[in-house]
Amino acid sequence: MSASSKFSVSSSTGSYDVEIASGLYRQFMAQGQKLIAICDERFAGDFEKAGVKAIALKSEETVKSLDAIPAVITQLRKLGTTRDTLLLAVGGGIVQDVSAFCAAIYMRGLEWMYMPTTLLGMADSCIGGKSSINVGEYKNIVGTFNPPRRVLIDPAFTKTLNAEQIAAGMIEAAKICYCRGLDSWNAYMANNPSATMSEAGFAGVVATSLAAKKWFIETDEFDKGERLLLNFGHTFGHAIEGASQFRVSHGIAVGVGMLCALELEQRMGTKYDAKPHVAMMRKHIEALLALVTDLPASLEGVTAPGLFDRFSSDKKHKADGYRVVVVAADGNVQLKALPKNDESRTHLTAAMEQVLTTIRTKTNCAAA
Ligand SMILES: NC(=O)c1ccc[n+]([C@@H]2O[C@H](COP(=O)([O-])OP(=O)(O)OC[C@H]3O[C@@H](n4cnc5c(N)ncnc54)[C@H](O)[C@@H]3O)[C@@H](O)[C@H]2O)c1
Numbered sequence: 001m002s003a004s005s006k007f008s009v010s011s012s013t014g015s016y017d018v019e020i021a022s023g024l025y026r027q028f029m030a031q032g033q034k035l036i037a038i039c040d041e042r043f044a045g046d047f048e049k050a051g052v053k054a055i056a057l058k059s060e061e062t063v064k065s066l067d068a069i070p071a072v073i074t075q076l077r078k079l080g081t082t083r084d085t086l087l088l089a090v091g092g093g094i095v096q097d098v099s100a101f102c103a104a105i106y107m108r109g110l111e112w113m114y115m116p117t118t119l120l121g122m123a124d125s126c127i128g129g130k131s132s133i134n135v136g137e138y139k140n141i142v143g144t145f146n147p148p149r150r151v152l153i154d155p156a157f158t159k160t161l162n163a164e165q166i167a168a169g170m171i172e173a174a175k176i177c178y179c180r181g182l183d184s185w186n187a188y189m190a191n192n193p194s195a196t197m198s199e200a201g202f203a204g205v206v207a208t209s210l211a212a213k214k215w216f217i218e219t220d221e222f223d224k225g226e227r228l229l230l231n232f233g234h235t236f237g238h239a240i241e242g243a244s245q246f247r248v249s250h251g252i253a254v255g256v257g258m259l260c261a262l263e264l265e266q267r268m269g270t271k272y273d274a275k276p277h278v279a280m281m282r283k284h285i286e287a288l289l290a291l292v293t294d295l296p297a298s299l300e301g302v303t304a305p306g307l308f309d310r311f312s313s314d315k316k317h318k319a320d321g322y323r324v325v326v327v328a329a330d331g332n333v334q335l336k337a338l339p340k341n342d343e344s345r346t347h348l349t350a351a352m353e354q355v356l357t358t359i360r361t362k363t364n365c366a367a368a
């Protein structure tokens with residue numbers, strides 16, 4: 001896989017280009033762009049040097065809360081942002097969510113572009129056009145559909161990511177490719193994904209993941225059908241993020257959530273023996289989670305009944321039942337409706353309990 005590629009994504013507001021190449025960030029900053037940026041605070045110095053006006057954000061979940069948005073809007077106004085301003089977002093999913101949300105509402109809408117700096121941002125969130133903002137304890141409960149005008153992915157940013165950040169991005173990439181089907185999963189595994197890949201290796205994982213995600217978002221931009229399958233691991237994952245007071249980061253919580261979904265379905269009688277790629281996916285996710293050595297500590301105080309309470313208040317459920325993405329016996333993901341009764345509650349709680357116990361006791365999984 002070459003370290004450089006380009007493709008476009010079509011959306012209801014037009015199509016946008018996505019470029020993947022090492023060095024894009026340096027090249028772009030050297031051009032002295034006329035724009036206003038929202039960046040992760042770790043890159044604030046680069047904008048100062050380049051003379052680009054920037055709002056620096058600390059990438060913490062509290063920063064993408066509805067309460068924190070007025071301060072960003074006020075700063076945009078003070079920096080002189082008008083409806084013609086191009087807004088540039090440089091950072092991970094948190095900077096992206098805040099920027100996309102502000103771009104959608106500031107003066108009823110600004111054009112924006114995005115340079116993801118985390119593997120999760122590169123392999124997942126940078127395309128699809130969603131912004132998700134937390135309100136109080138409710139994660140991602142409000143948001144907009146507002147795709148960027150352009151996405152520039154520079155795999156050089158992966159050099160400074162730690163093992164947890166790499167694992168988080170890889171988990172989302174594995175999830176997307178798995179959800180797309182066996183060919184896509186095999187293409188993902190053909191990259192030999194590991195935490196110690198080269199920049200070109202990460203570029204390959206990103207390209208494979210985005211090719212799979214492109215299909216979902218072009219087929220179902222507004223999350224009404226196929227795209228809902230990408231919530232694999234997320235209903236449990238959001239509960240885990242919240243219950244741990246966000247000590248467990250998003251991608252890692254999704255990995256734990258994928259294990260919960262597998263455990264749930266097995267408890268309900270599904271056997272995967274004829275589909276070895278299910279076991280391969282599970283092993284890969286477990287190996288990625290094993291890179292997060294402080295995961296048991298981050299889960300301290302998290303209980304299965306507490307997780308169930310959060311799980312049951314997720315926005316994706318319907319009045320008549322829980323909705324959860326599971327892996328069916330044929331190995332494909334599917335959206336499952338579970339009635340809101342004692343039996344479902346027992347299965348869900350037991351699945352969460354099992355996964356929590358396994359993580360707490362298994363400290364030495366094989367490296368990814
Ligand atoms: N809108 C979407 O479609 C979408 C999709 C998936 C996830 N998300 C959201 O994204 C958020 C998670 O984002 P994330 O995992 O990309 O990271 P993040 O934005 O939460 O940042 C995580 C940490 O990485 C640091 N960081 C960023 N770039 C770095 C770099 N190059 N080197 C070293 N450290 C760096 C940040 O400073 C921060 O400390 C969650 O809030 C999740 O809900 C949104």
Ligand SMILES: [Zn+2]
Nearest residue numbers: 172234250254
């Ligand atoms: Zn996610």
